[in-house]
Amino acid sequence: MTDRRPNRAPETGSFFQRDPLWHPPAFAPGYKSTVLRSPRKAPISLDNTISEITGPVFGHSMLGDLDDDMIHNFAKPGESAIGPRIIVYGRVLDERGKGVAGALVEVWQANAGGRYRHKRDGYLAALDPNFGGCGRTITDEDGNYAFRTIQPGAYPWPNGPNEWRPQHIHFSIFGHGFAQRLITQMYFEGDPLIWKCPIVRTIPDKAAIDGLIALLDMNATIPMDARAYKFDIVLRGRRSTMFENRLEGN
Amino acid sequence: MTQSLSHLKESASQTAGPYVHIGLTPNFADIKGVYPADLGTAMVDEKTKGERITVTGRIFDGSGTPIRDALVEIWQADAAGLYNSPSETRGSADLHFTGWGRAPTDMETGYYRFETIKPGRVPFRDGRLMAPHVTFWIAARGINLALSTRMYFGDEEKANAEDPVLARIEHRNRVPSLIATREGSTFTFDIYLQGDKETVFFDI
Ligand SMILES: [Fe+3]
Numbered sequence: 498m499t500d501r502r503p504n505r506a507p508e509t510g511s512f513f514q515r516d517p518l519w520h521p522p523a524f525a526p527g528y529k530s531t532v533l534r535s536p537r538k539a540p541i542s543l544d545n546t547i548s549e550i551t552g553p554v555f556g557h558s559m560l561g562d563l564d565d566d567m568i569h570n571f572a573k574p575g576e577s578a579i580g581p582r583i584i585v586y587g588r589v590l591d592e593r594g595k596g597v598a599g600a601l602v603e604v605w606q607a608n609a610g611g612r613y614r615h616k617r618d619g620y621l622a623a624l625d626p627n628f629g630g631c632g633r634t635i636t637d638e639d640g641n642y643a644f645r646t647i648q649p650g651a652y653p654w655p656n657g658p659n660e661w662r663p664q665h666i667h668f669s670i671f672g673h674g675f676a677q678r679l680i681t682q683m684y685f686e687g688d689p690l691i692w693k694c695p696i697v698r699t700i701p702d703k704a705a706i707d708g709l710i711a712l713l714d715m716n717a718t719i720p721m722d723a724r725a726y727k728f729d730i731v732l733r734g735r736r737s738t739m740f741e742n743r744l745e746g747n
Numbered sequence: 748m749t750q751s752l753s754h755l756k757e758s759a760s761q762t763a764g765p766y767v768h769i770g771l772t773p774n775f776a777d778i779k780g781v782y783p784a785d786l787g788t789a790m791v792d793e794k795t796k797g798e799r800i801t802v803t804g805r806i807f808d809g810s811g812t813p814i815r816d817a818l819v820e821i822w823q824a825d826a827a828g829l830y831n832s833p834s835e836t837r838g839s840a841d842l843h844f845t846g847w848g849r850a851p852t853d854m855e856t857g858y859y860r861f862e863t864i865k866p867g868r869v870p871f872r873d874g875r876l877m878a879p880h881v882t883f884w885i886a887a888r889g890i891n892l893a894l895s896t897r898m899y900f901g902d903e904e905k906a907n908a909e910d911p912v913l914a915r916i917e918h919r920n921r922v923p924s925l926i927a928t929r930e931g932s933t934f935t936f937d938i939y940l941q942g943d944k945e946t947v948f949f950d951i
Pocket of ligand 1: 664667764
């Protein structure tokens with residue numbers, strides 16, 4: 498964690514305010530688990546202090562060779578995970594359109610049959626002995642990332658008697674400040690389950706949902722090997738200085 | 748037509764779901780051999796400066812049941828009040844302290860636990876010192892946008908009394924929800940998502 502992003506002066510500005518009409522509200526009863534887990538009192542607004550604008554750094558040196566290859570990182574030698582082979586790639590940007598260098602991107606997902614390798618997942622679809630379901634990578638100087646995986650299956654969940662999650666990959670992103678921390682999910686272009694999903698529909702704004710749907714990119718496909726999906730992630734932007742009364746440095 | 752500010756919009760948050768540990772603490776979730784260790788489990792080493800403490804507690808839902816599928820991350824200054832971050836411009840933090848921890852809540856008991864050190868004080872925006880505190884970030888199934896709060900220390904009554912963030916809380920009877928109780932070297936910080944004891948969460 499002591500690596501430093503080269504060639505870039507650290508930024509110390511506070512982050513742009515989050516848009517509460519864009520993110521899902523805490524209480525969204527269509528997704529039943531929110532009912533008892535949503536704070537009901539108004540959050541206290543807190544202008545970013547140094548505790549929010551700072552954050553840890555993760556160096557490329559902590560990554561193993563197969564961390565970004567979920568087809569192989571849990572597989573026995575010479576074997577590979579079952580399912581449609583895909584590449585997921587894109588950029589981590591901030592709201593100013595700047596690439597976020599050195600961002601830690603961690604992903605997890607179900608296998609091609611829609612089953613998670615987790616003792617609490619009782620779905621009858623088979624486990625794939627060669628698929629673990631976790632991967633990670635760190636963005637390059639321009640904010641680019643990529644990983645290889647299999648396309649996850651849709652799966653049923655007990656929110657309603659016949660509710661199915663669309664195919665998705667969970668994403669956790671660590672940018673440059675602790676207040677930029679974000680967890681979200683990537684969906685796949687054309688999946689009809691997206692628009693029926695109560696978790697997707699916690700998001701009030703259709704444009705915000707569209708922003709979570711990855712597109713098939715035939716130009717990034719590896720012929721005879723893997724299709725490619727492009728998924729850009731946007732983190733909060735930041736002001737140019739920590740304190741508004743100091744305008745130098747703009 | 749006016750010009751456009753051309754700012755992008757932040758990607759919308761989605762719940763971490765019930766299987767967040769597969770991705771963020773896979774060894775804890777029994778997925779072995781992919782990463783050598785789960786990130787954020789070791790905040791200190793034998794050379795870390797400062798008073799060793801344990802921070803632990805549970806997260807209760809609106810029925811009073813401890814949540815057993817949450818993920819907690821913390822971020823704090825070192826013993827001298829410096830953050831181990833490139834955005835820390837006041838000096839160089841203790842290289843033997845990461846400042847960042849990640850822990851699951853126990854699948855049976857619901858307790859999270861961090862082995863860390865007591866942080867020093869860091870300045871508020873106007874230069875006044877804040878009381879020692881630890882920033883918390885909580886993700887779980889049923890939480891659509893991860894929750895942000897702060898833990899303050901029960902043995903820092905004087906510093907807490909002059910803390911500019913605690914001072915901002917209008918309903919004074921809610922301030923104790925942010926203050927961990929000390930027993931020996933262990934600070935217990937329970938978090939209540941709803942109800943009379945609902946923890947103060949921050950819109951940061
Ligand atoms: Fe899922």
